[in-house]
Amino acid sequence: MTDLTNLGVKDIRDGVASGEFTAREIAEAFNAAVAEAASLNAFIVTTPDHALAAADAVDAKRAKGEDLGTMGGVPIGMKDLFATKGVQTTAASHILEGFNPQYESTVSQNLWDAGAGMLGKLNLDQFAMGSSNETSYFGNVNSPWRKAGSDAAMSPGGSSGGSSSAVAARIAPAATGTDTGGSIRQPAAFTGICGIKPTYGRCSRWGVVAFASSLDQAGPMARTVEDCAIMLEAMAGFDPKDATSLSMDVPAWEAGLSADLKGKRIGIPKEYRMDGTDEEILKSWEQGKEWLRDAGAEIVDVSLPHTKYALPAYYIVAPAEASSNLARYDGVRYGLRDLPDGAGLQDMYAATRAEGFGDEVKRRILIGTFVLSAGFYDAYYNQAQKVRTLVSRDFAEAFGQCDAILAPTTPTASFPLGSLNDDPLTMYLNDVFAVPASLAGLPAMSVPVTVNTDGLPLGLQIVGKPFDEQGVLNAGLAIQQRAGFDAKPEKWW
């Protein structure tokens, strides 16, 4: 029998359904792999019992001949930004350490309803703020990948770094991620896996710890395009508890998968050819065009003229919303409370928040508070909103000439942990290609294509029209079939 932990979502679901193995065997194999991989620090808490209970429920259903669900028997990792009932939910912060929600997020509930189980809560950048997974209160996540001939610990990307690390290391067949300005796509690219951020509103934000509400969107991270399609289908859906949720039926993305791109036009945005982009990444982009042409698509040049303003606008809008969203962590009702002797309310706020938030979170709260303050609001927040409108308009115009856009996911491959800690601006630049689609609320996916000369994975990004996850997945599938990416990190953990 093959090593069960090499299996992905589709293989496990189909194998459990056909009786090739039981869901319990799968859950046990992954629980064991998780237990062995503590040095990756991918999980903040592990929940082997949850995985086993879900597996037993699926096995029992199979025995009775009942429907097993679209994720039946698949144990997954849950990013620790999703509230899970009775299981600690921290957003990788000290301020929420020990917080056990009395409620289950809509997305995680959808997954459990589809037959999935939970291996544990995955580490992330604190409050999803970061691009390297070094801002977690619970320590950085290690990428399973290393540069050829080096022992240096590499970044799994962020903020969904626990998710990317676990899926790349095969200690989870798939994981949830959230993407505010690239937090699914960048870590997916860094670790040689797939990840898709759907159209804003596809996945309910109810029960997901908020970072920047107008940008936050959940999505799946897995090793194949098919697995992403299956899992996204399970996660998505209208939720009356989220006023920004899309009131649309969830398409049958898995059934609609097709790598035949005849009649499709793929746009290549000239503005994404930026200084500082890795030559090997530019080369892979060229290769990507060839593959899509080979799949039947026509390649066209398009222009997204406001691209260079997207990142600065993002770093105004996202911190502005975050500064307000994080005001609720005040020590009054839940989570950390630091009440010095004789302190009043203001002292309690100050002490609690000083102690409970990490430096990057504080930096963004300060930026956000500043850009919203009287006298600066128009110059920063309002201006950034205008830029956001222009960025969206760029895409709308480009989609008059093409069906999807192909671009690099990141300007560079993964970097060693610690190498960018003193340089937040360079760190922020990691998301330069990811942020525009976030500002426009568009579906976007990263697909692994190759490894560079250091042996590190590189990804390409496909950005689609609003609601056209199918087009994105199909272009991703065409690339996946031609790239034949089968590199695996060598096990060192």
Add this chain to the structure above:
Amino acid sequence: MSTYRIQGATGEWEVVIGLEVHAQVTSKAKLFSGASTAFGAEPNTQVSLVDAAMPGMLPVPNAECIRQAVRTGMAIEAQINKYSRFDRKNYFYADLPQGYQISQLYHPIVGEGQLLIEADEKAGIAEDKVIGIERIHVEQDAGKLMHDQHPTMSYVDLNRSGVALMEIVSKPDIRSPAEAGAYVRKLRSILRYVGSCDGNMEEGSMRADVNVSVRKPGEEFGTRTETKNVNSVRFVMQVIEYEANRQVDVLENGGTVDQETRLFDPGTGTTRTMRSKEDAHDYRYFPDPDLLPLELEDAFLEECRASLPELPDAKRQRYESELGLTPYNARELTAEVETFGRFETLLAATAAKIGKPEAKVATQVANWALSVAPGVMKSLGDEADPSNATAEAQASILAMQDKGEISGGQAKEIYEIVLKSGRDPEEVAGTEGLKQVSDTGAIEAAIDEIIANNADKVEEYRGGKDKLFGFFVGQTMKAMQGKANPAVVNQILKDKLG
């Protein structure tokens, strides 16, 4: 034009007033959560995960609250904004779980409107006056801090957290405490007609922030102060009196009025500084990214409009023009929902009983409802059982009176018995002998006797001393023990005296 002036050492000062009234929207659930809004529950029993601002919780607008705000806007003839948006007002306080209040700064749901306050000479309002309304926006209420539960800690009750409020902002059109009082009463009346707020100021369903400044008549507006959370009409008027006089004193002593937020102390009737302009919060308003802009459809607006009842001004005019009531009666009857409700029920019942159109009996019913019935009720005090004051019973008394079967005095007596006992008025009139005699035979007999016994007076009367007619009426009524129908008595006397 208001003539209200503060007499200062340097001459007369005019007072300029603007009111921001916070009215709790009548709805079963809160503005953005399903939690109940019922008053008086145990602390923290009406708190949803959203109200407590648990991580990952999201607001979802309650359509009923939006509907009530729109209906209120229509009732003050305001522009309804088909596009509006919610903004976050950011500040830290223990009664504000989210760390921000969801409100509407930039795009309120209701724009400019107006409200009429009526001339009231007794109150010093010389003529009708239209007060402009700047806007109405919808926002969340905060929770409540309790400082008396623990020696060193404050407790928080989140039952009110997230309850929907309408903030109704007047223009600075008000010029006297009396006008301010009339404005608040009229607004309260409209809200209660519409059913969008119960107007209960004691329970905090309505409270006002009072903006006051003074100026020499004809000059530019002065610097204003804002006194927060004033919760009765009387207090609103007190705040204005106190603040206006205080500001005049400050200015006449060479000082300047600071733009600041003040608090009212009902115990002393004075206001004091709460926070100065320098300490003012920077609320960092921005559009709430959890909520999409609100776009109202025409069908929704039509439904809102169709659901509006007849409003106080229209009703008052109709009472005067169609029912022929005096302006005073019309105003009294339309001021409160309960009053006109009782009146209209009684009017319909009385008209039906008598078999005349409502307009023919309206004045009689209005006098009864405004003066006679409350007088009887008051004189009885605790002896009266208000549940006996049914429209049916009162209509029956009014019908007997209309037919001449009972006198006004008898009507009161019957009503007293009805209020105490719940007995049927017609039965009371019969059993207790409380009926007028209209039997011409009995009255004629009595009159014949009086004429025979007072031949001298009859002579004088016939000689031109008309005043004596009253004497004969009095004698007849006395003889009939007050139960004769005066109209019948008059007629027979006239016939017999010639």
